[in-house]
Amino acid sequence: MIKFFRKIRQNLLSEGKTGKYLKYAIGEIVLVVIGILLALQLNNLNESKKERIYEIKMLNEVKLALQNDISYYRRMVSRMSILDSSATHLISLAYNKRTFQDSLYIKADNQGRWFKLKTGIAYRFNSGPYQAIKSSGMDKISNDSLRNLLVNFYDFELPRHMEITKWYDREYEAHITKLDSFLGPSEIIEKNGDFEIVRKFPDDLFKRQEFIELIGQIRKRARFVGNYVESIVPNMENIVEKIEGEIK
Secondary structure, three states, X not given: OHHHHHHHHHHHHHOOOHHXXXXXXXXXXXXXXXXXXXXXXXXXXXXXXXXXXXXXXXXXXHHHHXXXXXXXXXXXXXXXXXXXXXXXXXXHHHHOOOOOOOHHHHOEOOXXXXXXXXXXXXXXXXXXXXXXXXXXXXXXXXXXXXXXXXXXXXXXXXXXXXXXXXXXXXXXXXXXXXXXXXXXXXXXXXXXXXXXXXXXXXXXXXXXXXXXXXXXXXXXXXXXXXXXHHHHHHHHHHHHHHHHHHHO
């Protein structure tokens, strides 16, 4: 093709057609420029397509992480709700002057409530997909509103939320230690031909004011922690909805 164009130019020059040669040369330059622009445009389209594929892939990973975190947080809220219900029920039994039975601590009642007062929560969330996007450049998220939403949630809102939740739950270890202090001395019991060492709560536990106060503190902690953990879920669900809208 290049030899063909060169031959045309040489013929025009040899024939002394300078004006036509100049017009042809300009036309050839224009064609070359147009070809370069088309190639650049095609390359840009290919790059944009690759970036969009990467963006959708990463957004899907962020969405999956959020959905898993939402399920986990809801389980934690349920744990705190059961702890609240259990503490309330024990306080009710105490005020009704019932005798404490160790079976209350290891069995469920007819409503399925387990009276395991050592119930706690673990703090975790998966920010891995977001950190991957952040390390490669937040400009990979083309939607400005969604990008700002992710940055605000993961870099500011979620860390602050976790710190406040931990503050509400700061007495957990102290409550467990105090609860264990009510246990009686070690006893050796036989069970199915085997011997094991156990410590039981005394029968007069409901008559001890300090125990009732402890249960009240545990219930208060359960409510504060449960409510605050639950408060972050709508924000996470909102981000999932925004991501789904962007992907569609």
